[in-house]
Amino acid sequence: MTRKQIHLAAHFPGVNNTTVWSDPEAGSHIEFSSFVKLAQTAERAKFDFFFLAEGLRLREQNGQIYDLDVVGRPDTFTVLSALAAVTDRLGLAGTINSTFNEPFEVARQFASLDHLSAGRAAWNVVTSWDAFTGENFRRGGFLPQDQRYERAETFLRTAWELFDSWRGDEIAADTGSGVFLRDTRAGAFSHHDRHFDIEGRFPVPRSPQGRPVIIQAGDSDEGREFAAATADAIFSRYGTLEAGQAFYADVKGRLAKYGRTPEQLVILPAATFVLGDTDADAHERAHLVRRQQVSAQTAIKFLEQVWNNDLSGHDPDGPLPSTDPVVDGSTIAPGRASVRMYRDPLATAREWRQLAEAKNLSTRDLIIEVTGRQTFIGSPSTVAAAIDGLVQADASDGFILVPHVTPGGLDEFADKVVPLLQERGSFRTDYTGPTLRDHLGLA
Known part of the structure; x- marks a missing residue:
């Protein structure tokens, strides 16, 4: 019986709660050498693609820059275009917002990236939900969820019209005298609806993939429907x-x-x-990593996002606050996903108090408990078996791996787990085609 082939991608962490900044091996998230290191490791291991998330505004809390995150995020297209020159087969996926950009500009950038990389570009299409981020842009504000997805789908289909405006039979015609004439239809587009009113001529000829691979990350019903209608790949938050x-x-x-x-x-x-020589070693290491990811300061900052109040004087090793969260329509942490995740702070506080009491957890231990755990923990053979088992059981088609140390955190997986997946016959030993669509098995 033919085994399903596993798809693997490497996520450059940037701004998130996974990174262990205090690890001696941790490096810059801005220097180009860090991007090169992670991308070339992923390509050495025959991963499908390298993935960049997007940060359109520095995070703030209590009116100040959130100093427990990386400060700064280079432009996505600049980084991916530079990586195209130092990789040969690895896909290059970037997150570009459909709420604050325009189809012509984004289509031109992705078509250019696809040419520069010989067919390895991918676009993670996202929307923006908050006015805080919107303040950086001309349009400002934000759109309700139903309108965000409506605009996103219209944005994407408009971009497709631009990608498809050059067709192979329209580029040039031989007059018989050795003179080549450009077809007057090449690149012509005209799109008019309530979101976009544009027409003209698209300046970038059709790229190797025709269109970049489209990735989508929404988990709502609208997001799932959007992915089913338009995406080539979708992120999932479900790893069990x-x-x-x-x-x-x-x-x-x-x-x-x-x-x-x-x-x-x-x-x-x-x-x-988290890998170890044995499963026991890996679990011991994972415990240490979680405490590094959620320092005492980080625990308090996260608690503030739910309690919506300054808790800088709270003891992270003590119990949860006896006071309830502030629910007055304001937010202490504008633009933070956790604010959206816990839509009912009072109910969240009750649940956390019950959990803390039942397990005798301090504030910091409670935050470690509720903010996530490592997906795969164990020896290389244990992790390889777990990944392969989930894919073969149709719980996923693969995984986007997020190392907790940048840029060298993928090396151990590439050297110890990938060969075991290859031995199982579940992962490629070499690339079979030049484009990202080839890697993903897409037409």
Whole structure:
């Protein structure tokens, strides 16, 4: 029986709660050498693609820059274009916002990247939900969720019109005398709706993939439907067997109504990992990593995001605050996803108090408990078996790996886990085609 082939991608962490800044091996998240190191490791291991998230505004809390995160994020297209020159086969995926950009500009940038990389570009299409981020842009403000996805889908389809405005039979015609004439239709576009009113001529000829690979990350019903209609790959937050299978079946089950087959959408949960010589070693190391990820200061900052109040004087090694969260329509941490995640702070506080009491947890221990754990922990053989098992059981098609140390945190996985997946016959030993669509098995 033919085994499903696992898809793997490498996420450059940037701004997130996974990174262990205090690790002696941690490096810059801005210097180009860090991007090169992680990308070349991923390519050495035959990963499908390298992935960059996006940070459109520095995070703030209590009216100040959030100093427990990286300060700064280079431009996505600049980084990926530079990486195209130092990699040969690795896909290059960038997160570009559809709420504050325009189709012509984004399509031109992705078409250019696809040419520069010989067909390795991917676009993670996202929307923005908060006015805080919108203040950096001309349009400002934000859109309700239904309008965000409506604009995003219109944005994407408009970009497709631009990508498709150059067709092979329109580029040039031989007059018979050795003189080549450009077809007057090449690059012509005209799109008019309530979101975009544009027409003209697209300046970038059709790229090696025709269109970049489209990635989507929404977990809402609107996000899943958007992915089923338009995406080539979708991120998933579900890394366990039951939850993963439910998400997998739901999203793949939506494809038929759009004339698509299950093979035309790749489902990729984000995943962290901690390896050790033995499973016991790995679990001991994972415990240390979690305490490094959630320092005493980080625990208080996270607590403030839910309590919506200055808790700088609170003891992280003591119990949760006896006071309730402030619910007055304001927010102490504008633009933070955790504010959205805990929509009912009073209910969250009750649940956390019950959990802390039941397990005798301090504030810091409680935050460690509720803010996530490593997805894969164990010896290389244990981790390889777990990844392969989830993919073969249709809980995912692969994983986007997020190392906790940048830029060298992927090396151990590449050297110790990938060979075991290859021995199982579940992962490629070499690339079979030049483009990212080839790697992902997409038309």
